[in-house]
Amino acid sequence: xxxxxxxxxxxxxxxxxxxxxxxxxxxxxxxxGCDSVVTINLTINITPETEFTIDACDRYTLPGGTQxxxxxxxxxxxxxxxxECDSVVTVNLTIHLSTTADLSIxxxxxxxxxxxxxxxxxxxxYLDTITNQAGCDSFMTVDLTIITIDANVTQEETLLTADxxxxxxxxxxxxxxxxxxxxxxxxxxxxxxxxxxxxxxTSGDCVDTSACYNVIIVGTxxxxxxxxLKLYPNPASDxxxxxxxxxxxxxxxxxxxxxxxxxYSTPYRGEERVVVPFEGPSxxxxxxxxxxxxxxxxxxxxx
Numbered sequence: 001x002x003x004x005x006x007x008x009x010x011x012x013x014x015x016x017x018x019x020x021x022x023x024x025x026x027x028x029x030x031x032x033g034c035d036s037v038v039t040i041n042l043t044i045n046i047t048p049e050t051e052f053t054i055d056a057c058d059r060y061t062l063p064g065g066t067q068x069x070x071x072x073x074x075x076x077x078x079x080x081x082x083x084e085c086d087s088v089v090t091v092n093l094t095i096h097l098s099t100t101a102d103l104s105i106x107x108x109x110x111x112x113x114x115x116x117x118x119x120x121x122x123x124x125x126y127l128d129t130i131t132n133q134a135g136c137d138s139f140m141t142v143d144l145t146i147i148t149i150d151a152n153v154t155q156e157e158t159l160l161t162a163d164x165x166x167x168x169x170x171x172x173x174x175x176x177x178x179x180x181x182x183x184x185x186x187x188x189x190x191x192x193x194x195x196x197x198x199x200x201x202t203s204g205d206c207v208d209t210s211a212c213y214n215v216i217i218v219g220t221x222x223x224x225x226x227x228x229l230k231l232y233p234n235p236a237s238d239x240x241x242x243x244x245x246x247x248x249x250x251x252x253x254x255x256x257x258x259x260x261x262x263x264y265s266t267p268y269r270g271e272e273r274v275v276v277p278f279e280g281p282s283x284x285x286x287x288x289x290x291x292x293x294x295x296x297x298x299x300x301x302x303x
Contacts, residue, residue, distance in 0.1 A: 001038065001039070001040055001041065002040075002041045003040050003041070003042050004042075004044075005042070005044055006044075006085035006086065008044070009040075009042055009044065011024065011026045011040075012026045012028050012038050012040070013026050013027065013028050018042055018044070019044060020044055021042055021044045022042055023039065023040070023041055023042070024039070024040045024042055025037060025038070025039055025040070026038045026040065048085065048087045048088070049087075049088045049089075049090065050087065050088070050089045050090070051089075051090040051091075051092070052089065052090070052091050052092065053091075053092040053094075054091055054092065054093050054094070055094045055096065055135075056093065056094070056095055056096070057095075057096050057097070057098055057134070057135070057136035057137065058070065058095065058096075058097060058098055058136065059095070060091070060093055060095065062077055062089060062091065064079065065077045065079075065089075069091075069093055069095070070095060071095055072093055072094045072095045073093055074090065074091070074092055074093070075090070075091045075093055076088055076089065076090050076091070077089050077091070096134035096135060096136050097134070097136060098132070098136045098137045098138065098139065099132050099136070099137075099138045099139070100138070100139045100140070100141070101138060101139075101140045101141070102140075102141050102143070103140060103141070103142045103143065104143045104145075105142055105143070105144050105145070106144075106145045106147060106204055106205070107144065107145070107146055107147070108146075108147055108148075108149070108205065108206035109121070109146065109147075109148055109149075109206075110146065111142075111144055111146065113126065113128045113142070114128050114130050114140055114142070115128050115129060115130050120142075120144055120146070121146060122146055123144055123145045123146045124144055125141065125142070125143055125144070126141075126142045126144055127139070127140070127141060127142075128140045128142060147203050147204055147206040148206075149164065149167075149201050149202075149203060149206050149207070149208035150163050150164040150201070151164070151199070151201050151208040151209060151210040151211075152164075152210065153198075153199060153210045153211070153213055155213050155215075156250055156269075157215075157249060157250050157292065158190055158191045158192075158215050158217060158249070158250060158251070158291065158292045159188060159189070159190050159191075159250045159251070159252065159267055159269075160188065160189045160190075160191065160197060160199070160213055160215070161187060161188045161189075161267065162187050162188075162199050162201055162210070164201055164203075165187060167201055167202060167203040168185070168201070168202040168203070169184075169185055169186060169187055169199050169200070169201060169202075170184070170185055170199065170200040170202075171184035171185070171189040171197060171198070171199050171200075172197065172198050172199070172200060172209075173195060173196075173197060174195070174196035174197060174198050174212035175195045175196050178198070178209075180200075181197075183262045186265045188252060188265070188266070188267040189252070190250070190251050190252030190267070190268075190290055190291060191215040191217065192217065192290055192291075192292075192295070193217055194215060194216050194217045195214075195215060196212040196213065196214050196215070197212065197213055197215060198210045198211060198212045198213065217292050217293065228245070228296070228298070229242065229244065229245075229287060229288075229289055229296040229297055229298030230242070230243040230244070230245055230298070231287060231298045231299070231300045234300050234301060235300075235301040235302065235303045236278070236300055236301070236302055236303070237302070237303055238277065238278070238279050239275055239276060239277045239278060240275075240276055240278065240287075240300050241273060241274070241275055241276070242273070242274045242276060242287065242289065242298075243272065243273050243274075244272070244289060244296060247270070248268075248270055248289070248291055248294060248296075249270060249291050249292050249293075250267070250268060250269050250270055250291060250292075251267075251268040251289055251290050251291025251292070251294070252265060252266070252267055252268055252289075252290055252291070253265065253266050253267075253268050253274065253276060253287065253288070253289050254287070254288045254290070255276070255278060255280075255285050255286070255287050255288075255300075256285065256286045256288070257280075257283065257285055257286075258283070258284055258285075258286070263280055263285070264276075264278055264280075268289055268291065278302065280302055281302070282302055282303055283301070283302060284299055284300070284301050284302075285299065285300050285301075285302060286298075286299055287299070287300055
């Protein structure tokens with residue numbers, strides 16, 4: 001008889017296993033209980049085996065395979081081959097993992113995405129994907145805050161006001177190499193001398209400088225300095241009232257301690273009566289109303 005098998009063949013009497021092609025003889029009882037000698041013309045086909053070394057991200061499935069592996073290891077899968085022995089594929093598998101990352105970013109005006117594929121100009125939550133060190137995807141969630149500096153200034157005669165509120169200011173003298181003006185760090189700046197002035201606006205790590213604004217002071221050399229600024233109540237607690245007692249143009253009200261350190265400032269727009277909210281350590285303060293061509297002083301005690 002002719003026989004074909006894959007890798008091995010068990011003899012008819014079940015006593016032997018043959019693993020090579022050849023002609024074999026075996027004896028088995030026949031139907032009447034006598035010996036029957038069987039001659040086997042045996043062809044042994046060897047199961048083909050293939051081995052791969054694979055690096056994959058997260059999971060791996062052989063092309064045409066039915067198994068999916070998610071951990072590193074050595075795996076085998078058997079493929080049926082029509083008319084031949086099955087094919088065995090061995091996979092030496094290394095699984096690398098994708099990663100995730102959460103970023104909190106503050107940027108000025110715009111931000112280039114981690115993948116360098118997009119430029120974002122508005123605050124928001126963004127998703128991006130880059131390749132990690134293992135060569136797999138890194139899924140990134142970016143909580144982005146975009147700071148846009150508004151460096152515009154509104155000018156009313158000698159009073160300059162930075163348009164952007166709630167940030168940090170430093171007024172500078174454009175005619176003096178853009179040198180900072182001592183003590184001028186509020187949103188408003190009242191110029192007392194003719195010149196060109198600008199403001200440096202800072203928010204977080206973002207900085208911008210305004211254009212220079214020309215201010216002309218009439219009679220700069222003849223500034224009227226008076227010491228009869230009416231202040232009440234005096235002593236005061238959490239606020240006091242200023243009455244200039246004369247018609248004046250726009251200016252600025254400043255409060256300084258006796259060491260000359262400015263502790264409060266607010267614009268003055270020619271009102272006959274101004275309520276100044278002020279809370280500071282107990283003591284005496286100098287209140288100055290300054291504008292084009294005038295400077296009026298007074299003192300107030302804060303309890």
